[in-house]
Amino acid sequence: MRQAGTAMKFSSIKTMPKNVVRDTMKSIERNNLMSAASVLSVIAALIILGIFLILTINVQEVTKDVESKLELKIFLQSDFTDTQKETIEQALEKSDLIENVTFESAEEALEKFTVSLEDYAPLLSGYNSENNPMPASFVVRVTDPNDMEEVQTLAMSFEDQGVEYVRYGQEYVEALVSFNKFTNTLSIVVLVVLSMISIFIIYNTIKLTVFARRREIGIMKYVGATNAYIRAPFILEGTLLGLMGAIVAFLIIRITYYYILGLVGGNLFLPVDASLASPDAVMGQLIFFFLLYGGFIGAVGSVFAIRKFLDV
Amino acid sequence: MRQAGTAMKFSSIKTMPKNVVRDTMKSIERNNLMSAASVLSVIAALIILGIFLILTINVQEVTKDVESKLELKIFLQSDFTDTQKETIEQALEKSDLIENVTFESAEEALEKFTVSLEDYAPLLSGYNSENNPMPASFVVRVTDPNDMEEVQTLAMSFEDQGVEYVRYGQEYVEALVSFNKFTNTLSIVVLVVLSMISIFIIYNTIKLTVFARRREIGIMKYVGATNAYIRAPFILEGTLLGLMGAIVAFLIIRITYYYILGLVGGNLFLPVDASLASPDAVMGQLIFFFLLYGGFIGAVGSVFAIRKFLDV
């Protein structure tokens, strides 16, 4: 019996693929209530996930953008020499922590400040290049806002060589950094939770689908079909339904997203000056993620869902 | 036959409630795979909805808070008289558009400005109460930021009576107002979409549940049960499962929300100064909404889901 079994197993695996594909197609065709239910669940779950993914990607993009605009100012003593200036500049430019450095002379500083005062500008009308009280400075963009403090320490090490003091919106930067950390954690948590929920919904649907067909599975077992043979069409069906769901969900999200972007016209109405992530890049990430996810869930969900009913 | 039918119908409706409750309980007990699937779907859908609801409520609260802090400044001519000042003040206080008015004298203005300049404060050291170039002003909080412009017009009508000019962060206010409109619309859209998706998921689950029990329904029909009689336990079951799902989802969200609030410690890490909505108020809204929603979906979902299978 054992030998016969093995021989049969071998030959049955050879012809399996064709039958499996055919059975799967027929099953999808004939069980259309259940297929529809599964696909729609996948779509629903993925749309929710997709909305969150897009929000997360954009929030991250916006924060990164805002961060990249954060500046740190190194003010020079009023009597700095050109040599000192160059030493400092070179040191700053060599540092990995720093993305770029611009020099702002005392004249430029006064001019900028006057402009920024707007209505109060006349207050400064008494000053000119002769008695300019403003200090010259280096305006520094750091690579990572977390390093602000380190850059400050670096700059202060040139205290003997012309650096007067260093300023950056300390509280503002700190708030932003922790806000960023917060949104990062939050979006990871939400993504994980939503993934679990949607995996669960899909798994649930497949389980009910299999449950509704438990009699069928029982009959297959009695006719002598192996578990692998019974499982195969379910898994293929699950995978296909998952992929179909992924594609439909993607199309729905894509159309809606571009539509909304069109309405907004790139104008984010945000009180900060920041731009969204490139929609095409977002969509690329999304379809990749969706296909992987839909197919995976469909396949794995089916395997687990059918397991219980194979014990006959 | 007709009369007999009506008489029977009447008596069967009398004893129905008890049987229905008993059948429902037994059904939940015995179909625990399907009951679990339904409840878990309700929970999943409601958690997603809940997350969004809480986010929405909080975003609205924060925006409202920021809005309430928006100010408009009415500068007075340097030679205004006390009579002029009082006329203007009374006019402003009478207006519905305005929430409150504070007077800021020239001295106060100079002092504030000096403080705000921080490092640049020495620039103003030449000015004192004698030669103070700052104007006096009314600081106005409007009831609704949309009315800023109207308030400006109102103030400018006193141009002859001492008002020099009016200032508010025009672009900033406009950005904020449209951002607010945008988040309002977005959250309504997202809520509607998510509601539809979760209604759909629940409906789907119930439909599969009913589908798995189609044989049972067929038998009931053959034994002579009326549609109402067959439907009743399904509806009650649906409602109960919906309510159970709502309660569990609420508890999960409540625990998680308070936990996160505890972690954050009220510190929002937002770059603006704003506070969250009161958690208790949010939770009150949520449980009310959830119970209504869970029960409704469970009941209506069952009615629709069973409809197809009653045709025997």
Place this chain on the structure above:
Amino acid sequence: MIEFKNVTKGYDKNKSNALKNVSLFIDKGEFVFLVGRSGAGKSTFIKLLLREIEATEGSVYINNFNVSKLSKKEIPFLRRKMGIVFQDFRLLENKSVYENVAYAMEIIGKSEKQIQKRVPLALDMVGLSHRMNHYPHELSGGEQQRVVIARAIINNPSILICDEPTGNLDPETSYEIISILEEINRRGTTVVVVTHDREIVDTMKKRVLTLEDGILKVDDATGRYGYEV
């Protein structure tokens, strides 16, 4: 009581009709066997009585009501007049034997007291009182069949319809069941029995209707399993 007037029934896919121009009359209180080869149209006949399907042509009357004129809402009340034993035993899987029988009484609004009194009696009649709290999957095929019979007679229907009530029963149990049916018939219930059991038909000497390929070939009041003649 039951009247078929030129009834023809065709299923879409089939070229030939399952019932062809069948006319017959069964009076109140009669006991009738319906026989015929596999596929002759016996179950189709019964499904027409239950309004599970509708006649393609002709009409079916029960108690002088035209069954096909009943509205959907009235069908349950038609079915309550009849006790039905299905060919493939149909029990509610999630209910115990007791509950399955009780269910038929509940839907017509009988009191708990009446139910508790009558269900054990009916189960005793089919010899299953000791299986009361079992679930259908725990019963043998014949036992399930008998539960269905108990359910069918519990409400004293005015018509009792049985599609192969003894198909899965040993001869002894079959005779017990048939004598139960006879007893029910004696109390005034019209009984229609579809069967393949030649022994029983020949012994009982009741009216026998024989279907052959959808045609009512023999209507023999003297009771012989007829179509081989």
Place this chain on the structure above:
Amino acid sequence: MIEFKNVTKGYDKNKSNALKNVSLFIDKGEFVFLVGRSGAGKSTFIKLLLREIEATEGSVYINNFNVSKLSKKEIPFLRRKMGIVFQDFRLLENKSVYENVAYAMEIIGKSEKQIQKRVPLALDMVGLSHRMNHYPHELSGGEQQRVVIARAIINNPSILICDEPTGNLDPETSYEIISILEEINRRGTTVVVVTHDREIVDTMKKRVLTLEDGILKVDDATGRYGYEV
């Protein structure tokens, strides 16, 4: 071929066992009837052969393999050696008649060509070639039963097990089916038939095993529907 050694089977809920200390031997190529009243343990006997359930005590051997020692993975290969006709006809609802029969060949890896050749032959044998493309719910009870029989014999099993193969069939069709079973037996297949049909048992004069309340009461090689003696 088939051997029971002191087999006892009890279901949890029941006080008394469904099979009590049954020992028997069925040789290769035999034709055996298994009879007994409803609930006597016939289906239990068959479920033990299929390893659907396991014996509480004793062991069951098929081809000298101890069935209860088979691993889960080997059970399908055990079942492929047997053709099985169930008491409640079990067809895949979503497959047509042709596909239901073909399925049994597909799982053992037969080529499309072989399938297309043999399925129509088997359906012809049970008189259903004209119903090939129908779905189970479109068939009469007896027709469904015959599809199950066609599926059971399609792979030339070494053992053919039938639980009430003629329960829902008219006498004529029953005899046709039984002669098909006889023909299969003549080609070397061991056949075990559970039946209540006294006529058939008495006519065939094959070995008859009689179960009574779980006890093997009669093992009569001369072939009489025995338990009423």
